[in-house]
């Protein structure tokens with residue numbers, strides 16, 4: 001590993017590499033042991049060189065955004081974490097061949113780097129009176145994580161606004177995948193299946209009324225504050241929505257609100273959220289979610305599936 005570390009220092013520079021970095025600092029759950037190596041890449045060229053090196057050396061690696069949908073194991077991750085949220089944070093309004101950002105269907109194209117936070121982007125787009133992204137503004141993740149998860153809320157999802165994504169494959173090759181090629185489904189995409197890294201995404205938005213856009217964003221934010229336990233660390237909705245049901249309602253009806261294992265608890269405010277009430281370990285979350293799953297299956301014959309992505313298990 002020492003040889004790999006030296007090569008990574010050569011690629012990224014010492015200032016962009018940390019060792020035994022506690023992942024609880026990089027997840028909204030505030031859970032997770034140390035990553036052996038933690039890197040903040042600055043360019044796609046650096047990333048391509050490192051991916052090639054790690055693939056050759058069979059050293060595992062994972063890419064993260066804001067860590068808002070992650071449960072990292074207590075023992076951490078014995079490989080390299082690439083955190084895209086530090087440097088890949090730019091965006092630009094694109095111009096087509098007529099030197100206008102608006103095409104015939106009145107859509108405006110915006111190219112966004114993978115590490116940009118959805119909330120910041122939403123505010124910027126509202127500043128340009130661009131509509132269509134309001135649904136995502138309260139999701140505390142990055143564009144890369146949102147493409148990967150096909151994140152969605154309040155009737156919208158990334159699939160509705162995504163034109164294409166520029167990705168890097170396991171050989172370090174860069175290609176552009178269209179909306180269809182990304183195979184965006186309910187909280188899924190081809191990104192995880194093929195171990196791709198999202199570098200950039202192009203979104204299509206529409207000119208709108210700035211006041212209406214801002215009101216919509218404020219309305220969604222208000223609904224989140226009212227319904228979600230935002231005062232506690234969590235990774236958002238813990239389970240995917242089972243077909244024909246709502247996970248939160250099933251869990252609430254089963255009397256599991258407030259059910260606690262160690263520092264992990266089914267939120268009293270929203271049973272679809274597992275929260276960290278203090279010092280929760282990944283083992284607490286797993287023990288709790290396993291028991292919730294068993295109970296829901298026993299009572300309803302419904303299998304709950306984790307929406308939260310596990311890392312290091």
Ligand SMILES: Cc1cc2nc3c(=O)[nH]c(=O)nc-3n(C[C@H](O)[C@H](O)[C@H](O)COP(=O)(O)OP(=O)(O)OC[C@H]3O[C@@H](n4cnc5c(N)ncnc54)[C@H](O)[C@@H]3O)c2cc1C
Nearest residue numbers: 065066067068069141142144145146151152153198235236
């Ligand atoms: C309070 C709260 C509310 C939430 N509300 C919603 C909601 O309404 N709707 C919703 O869909 N989600 C919601 N989430 C979950 C989460 O915010 C989204 O899934 C978000 O898209 C994850 O983005 P991230 O950057 O934090 O990804 P991370 O958590 O860092 O990573 C998630 C997954 O994406 C992968 N990934 C991240 N970046 C890249 C990249 N550049 N290339 C390839 N893979 C990458 C990671 O490897 C991991 O598998 C909520 C979470 C919280 C804490």
